[in-house]
Each structure stands twice: as structure tokens, then as C-alpha cells.
Amino acid sequence: MRSTFFGIEIGRRAIQTHRLGLDVTGHNIANANTPGYSRQVARLGTTTPYTAPAFNRPATPGQVGTGVHVMQIMRMHDAFIQQQINTELHAQGYWEKRQQILEELELNFLEPTDVGIRTALDLFWESLQDLSKNPESMAARSVVRERALVLTETVRNTYAQFDPLRKNLDLQIRANVTRINSLAQRIAQLNGEIRQVLAAGDTPNDLYDTRDMLIEELSRIADIQVIDREGGMVAVTIGGVTLVEGVNYRAIEVSNAPDTGFAELTWSGTNLSVQFKSGEMKALFDARDELIPHYMEQLNEFVRALIKEINDIHRQGYGLTDTPVNPPVGAGRLFFNDGSVDPSYEAHAAANFSLHQDILEDINKIAASRNGTAGDGSIALEMAQVKHKGLLQLNGATLGEFLGATVAGLGVQSEAATAMVQHQEVVLGHLERLRASVSGVSIDEELTNLIQFQHAYAAAARLVTTIDETIDTIINRMGLVGR
Numbered sequence: 494m495r496s497t498f499f500g501i502e503i504g505r506r507a508i509q510t511h512r513l514g515l516d517v518t519g520h521n522i523a524n525a526n527t528p529g530y531s532r533q534v535a536r537l538g539t540t541t542p543y544t545a546p547a548f549n550r551p552a553t554p555g556q557v558g559t560g561v562h563v564m565q566i567m568r569m570h571d572a573f574i575q576q577q578i579n580t581e582l583h584a585q586g587y588w589e590k591r592q593q594i595l596e597e598l599e600l601n602f603l604e605p606t607d608v609g610i611r612t613a614l615d616l617f618w619e620s621l622q623d624l625s626k627n628p629e630s631m632a633a634r635s636v637v638r639e640r641a642l643v644l645t646e647t648v649r650n651t652y653a654q655f656d657p658l659r660k661n662l663d664l665q666i667r668a669n670v671t672r673i674n675s676l677a678q679r680i681a682q683l684n685g686e687i688r689q690v691l692a693a694g695d696t697p698n699d700l701y702d703t704r705d706m707l708i709e710e711l712s713r714i715a716d717i718q719v720i721d722r723e724g725g726m727v728a729v730t731i732g733g734v735t736l737v738e739g740v741n742y743r744a745i746e747v748s749n750a751p752d753t754g755f756a757e758l759t760w761s762g763t764n765l766s767v768q769f770k771s772g773e774m775k776a777l778f779d780a781r782d783e784l785i786p787h788y789m790e791q792l793n794e795f796v797r798a799l800i801k802e803i804n805d806i807h808r809q810g811y812g813l814t815d816t817p818v819n820p821p822v823g824a825g826r827l828f829f830n831d832g833s834v835d836p837s838y839e840a841h842a843a844a845n846f847s848l849h850q851d852i853l854e855d856i857n858k859i860a861a862s863r864n865g866t867a868g869d870g871s872i873a874l875e876m877a878q879v880k881h882k883g884l885l886q887l888n889g890a891t892l893g894e895f896l897g898a899t900v901a902g903l904g905v906q907s908e909a910a911t912a913m914v915q916h917q918e919v920v921l922g923h924l925e926r927l928r929a930s931v932s933g934v935s936i937d938e939e940l941t942n943l944i945q946f947q948h949a950y951a952a953a954a955r956l957v958t959t960i961d962e963t964i965d966t967i968i969n970r971m972g973l974v975g976r
Contacts, residue, residue, distance in 0.1 A: 499543075499559075500960040506560035507953030510537060513563050514946040521934045522943075529706035531570045531932040533698055538564040568698040571931045575705060578924045579712040579719065583771035585917040586713035590776035592910035594662070598788060599907055601654040604900040610651060611896055613644040618880040625874035628861035629813065637873075638848070638856050645829075645846045648796060652843035655789050662781040663755045669714050669774055670745050670758060676711045677729065677742040680704060684726040685740040691725045701725075716771035732768035734760055755781065789843070791899045796842040798886045798895070800829045802879045810860030810872030817865030826851055826860060828876075 517535040524530040542556040603609040620637045627633045683704045690697035704727070711717055711729070720728040722739060729737040736743055744761040758767040769775040807828040811817055827849040832839055851858045862869035883889040890898065 498960075498964070500963070501957055503558075503560040504953050504957035504960060506540065506562060507956065508950060510535075510561045510563055511946045511950040511953060515943065515950065517566055518939050518942045518946060522936065522939050525934040525936055525939075529702050529709070530934070531568050531698065531702050532934045534567045534569060535563050536565045536567050537561055566696055566698060568696065568701055569932050570701070571928065574924060574928045574931070576719070578921065578928065579708060579717070581917060581921050581924060582709060582712040583716045585914070585921060586773040587771045587776045588910055588913040588917055590773045591780065592907065592914050594658075594776065594780040594784065595903065595907040595910050597658060598785070598903055601651055601658070602900055602903065603651070608647070610644070610647050611893065611900075613640070613647040614893065614896070615880075616640045617644045618877050621873050621877035624859070624861050625870035625877055628870035628873060629867050631856065634813070634856040634859050634861075637859055638852060641828075641848055641852070645848060648792065648843050648846045652789065652792055652846075655785050659755075659781050659785050662777050662785075666756050666758075666774065666777050666781070667747055669777070670747050670756070673711065673714060673736070674742075674744045676707050676714075677736050677744070680707050680711075680727070680729060680737050681740050681742040683707070684722075684737070688724040688726055688740075697725070712772070714773050715769055716775070732770065734765065734767070788899065788903065791895075792843040793841065794887065795892065795895055795899070796846050797839070798884050799879075799892055800831050800842065800846070801886070802882070802884060802892075803828050803876055804831055806872060806876050806879070807860050809863060811862045811865040812855075812858040812860050813862075813867060814857045815860075815865060826858060828852060828859070 514535045514537070517533050521532055538561070540559045540562050542558050604611055606612070617637075617640045620633070620640045624630070624633045624637050683700055687697045687700050687704070690700065708717070708719055708727075708729070715731050717736070718730045720730070722728055726739050727737070728735060728739070734743075736745075745767055746759050746761050747756050748759065749755070750757050759765060760767060769778060804827050808825045812826070830845065830847050830849055859873075861873035863871045880893065881891060883891055884895075887895045
């Protein structure tokens with residue numbers, strides 16, 4: 494038979510349960526603006542009723558409830574939505590980083606502006622056109638030399654910006670490797686903590702949130718795959734190679750490439766290269782090893798074609814003070830330096846682009862005449878007409894068309910990257926709204942829960958007071974007949 498104190502036990506359980514409900518609600522309110530926090534819910538349930546079915550159980554009208562308890566503090570979380578977010582973060586990390594790099598490349602070319610290569614080239618053609626009309630003019634010759642110097646300097650400065658950009662990307666790769674190793678170590682540590690909490694019979698909701706945040710950050714850097722393991726732990730792989738397995742992780746090591754000095758990545762304890770298929774790391778490697786070298790080579794092709802065409806024509810002419818005798822004096826002179834002066838010019842033509850020393854020292858040696866007469870400007874005119882000449886080494890394009898196509902191609906790539914970034918923002922925005930509908934904290938809802946738990950707590954306290962008065966009646970008022 495149940496004791497009178499039975500009601501106090503029900504009240505005690507109710508007080509403790511609703512106090513815990515208040516604590517959970519307070520935790521939600523406190524973390525309403527915490528990034529990565531998942532709303533928690535105290536799942537209530539009835540305790541084991543009195544009495545249990547048995548042949549010798551006390552005779553009662555039926556099972557009597559014994560109160561309430563918190564069965565579980567649930568983390569409101571959708572694993573499928575989280576997996577989708579991680580997958581989309583791979584692409585967002587890749588396209589955001591690629592867009593940033595392409596914007597820096599566009600700044601290097603400075604096109605279309607008044608200080609870009611295209612403007613310097615057009616001014617150079619214009620100066621040659623003027624020289625063809627006034628081959629004896631020292632002013633016209635001086636303008637040709639100065640505008641040629643501006644063109645060579647503009648090209649060299651543009652080309653010189655590529656190497657620091659590649660080195661900066663390499664530094665970002667090295668920094669990301671450090672971050673990946675740090676995140677892997679922290680995820681492995683959290684795996685161990687989560688396993689211990691679960692083994693003790695508790696639910697490590699906040700640890701889950703912290704681990705998910707680290708996995709999201711890692712997803713933006715590299716294309717990781719997350720696999721659930723026993724004991725609440727996860728495994729993380731990159732390119733099919735395990736980065737984290739339970740409480741252990743495998744670091745990524747950095748070495749310097751022997752030819753370039755750039756970072757090469759291998760898995761610790763192996764000679765296996767780390768392969769990235771998406772994320773920031775993929776964008777960094779693509780830009781450092783493919784994208785920027787491509788535009789460097791485009792600029793080199795442009796310069797090689799320009800040097801060859803101008804020098805081939807200039808060799809046939811005479812400067813203002815040259816004498817057309819046999820053998821000719823002055824014919825065969827170069828306008829721009831080429832491989833005969835600098836053997837490395839073929840590989841790094843843009844970096845070595847410069848005027849020939851003869852032109853630098855004496856503007857009279859600019860060959861404007863074909864026959865050696867002072868008033869002949871046919872060579873200067875032919876050099877100016879290179880502007881409209883389709884060149885075999887540029888697949889039939891003129892120098893201006895080739896340069897324009899190069900810059901336009903860069904612009905198209907940049908626009909495509911921008912469009913993909915916007916697309917990923919829309920996709921991720923939708924997924925994050927879905928996640929917020931499940932995991933997000935609503936202050937209005939939590940305030941409602943707060944009021945419910947508060948009134949339930951007060952009612953449970955009133956129940957204990959009522960039972961206390963009942964016991965007081967039994968102890969202090971019963972058995973007093975005849976006194």
C-alpha cells in the first residue's frame with residue numbers, strides 16, 4: 494500500500510524535472526545567437542507506475558502514476574541537411590577563392606585602363622605612324638623610343654606581378670595545411686570526449702555542435718567525407734585517405750618542390766600526395782600551378798610575336814646616320830632585344846622585354862628608311878602596319894586581338910566564378926534556412942516554454958505544500974481524542 498509520503502515524492506520529481514526544463518530553456522535563450530548552436534529540448538516522460546504487474550501485487554484500483562522525469566535532453570538536428578551543407582561548402586570554398594584570385598589577376602592586367610598594355614601598345618603604333626611621315630624628325634624619333642620604353646616597362650611590370658601572386662597563393666596553401674592539421678586534431682579530441690560522455694549515459698549535445706562547426710570549417714577548405722562510427726565518433730577522409738579515425742588523426746606534411754620551391758603535400762608517414770577535388774585548396778593549387786602560368790605564357794607569346802615582327806622589319810632598314818653601302822651599314826640592327834642578346838628570352842620573354850641598347854643610346858639608329866635616304870619612312874610605316882597584321886604564331890590574330898582575347902577570357906572566367914559564388918550562396922542560404930527551421934532557437938517559443946515550466950514548477954511546489962499539510966494533520970491532529 495502506498496504511503497502518504499508518496500505524494501511528496503511525486504512533487505519532488507516534478508520540481509526537479511521542471512527546474513531542469515527551465516535550465517534547458519535558459520541554455521537555449523543564452524545561445525540564441527551562438528553560431529552552430531542546435532536547439533535543445535527536454536523530453537519528458539512518466540516514471541514507472543505503481544504497481545508492477547505480478548501475482549502477489551497489492552490490490553489497487555489500477556496502476557497509479559509515480560510522477561515525471563526527463564527522459565532525454567534532445568538535440569534538434571537534421572543529419573541529412575548538415576551533410577548537404579558540408580557538401581555545398583566544398584563548392585562555395587572553391588568558387589569564392591577562385592573568384593578572389595581572378596579579381597587579383599584582372600587588377601594585374603589593368604584592362605581596360607589608360608595605364609594598361611593595350612593603351613601602351615596603341616600609343617607605340619601611333620608613334621611609328623608619325624615617324625613614317627617625318628622620318629627626319631628628332632622629336633618623332635624621341636617619341637618612338639619613349640613610347641617603346643613605356644610599352645616594355647608596362648609589360649614587364651604586369652608580368653612581374655604574377656610571381657608574387659603565386660608565392661602568396663603558396664603561403665595560403667601552407668597556412669591551410671596548418672589549419673587542416675589543427676582541425677583534424679581537435680575533431681579527434683572531440684571524438685574521444687563524445688565517446689566518454691555517451692559511455693557515462695549522457696548526451697553530449699554541445700560537443701556535437703562544436704564538432705559540426707569544425708567539420709563545416711574543414712569542408713570549406715577541402716573536399717572531405719564524413720563517416721559515422723560507433724560511440725558517436727566520426728571518421729573524416731580527403732580523397733579517400735583517412736584524415737581522422739576515432740581519436741587518431743593523420744597529419745599532412747609540407748615539403749618544397751626542388752624546381753620551384755613551392756609547397757608539395759604528402760600524407761604523414763607515406764609518399765602519397767594529397768589530392769584535392771574541391772574546396773579552397775583545389776582553387777589555390779589550380780591557380781598556382783595552372784591558371785597563373787597560363788596567363789604568364791600568354792603574355793610571353795604576345796611579347797615573342799611582337800619582338801619577332803618588329804625586329805624582322807627593323808633589320809631591313811637604316812637609321813638616320815646609316816650609310817647604304819655594300820655591305821650595308823646599319824641594316825640588320827634589332828629594335829628589341831631577343832634571344833641573340835638574352836638566351837632566356839624565349840622562356841621569359843615578357844620578363845626580359847626591353848629595347849636594344851643601340852636604340853637606347855641613339856635615336857638616330859631607329860631604322861625608318863628602307864633605302865637609306867633621310868626622307869624615306871617606309872620601314873617605320875611597315876612596323877606601324879604590324880598593328881593590323883594577323884600573325885601565324887598567334888593563330889592568325891593580330892597583337893591587339895590576341896591581347897584582347899586574353900583579357901576577355903580572364904573576364905569571362907571571373908564572371909563565371911562570380912555567378913557560381915552567387916549560385917552557391919542561394920543554395921547554402923536555402924539549406925541554412927532549412928537547418929534553422931529544425932535547429933534554430935526561437936525566442937518567442939522559448940519564452941512560451943519558460944512560462945510553462947515556471948507555472949509547472951510553481952504547481953509542483955504547491956503540491957508538496959499540500960502534502961505537507963496533509964502529513965501535519967496526520968502527525969499533529971490525529972490521535973488526540975479525549976485530551
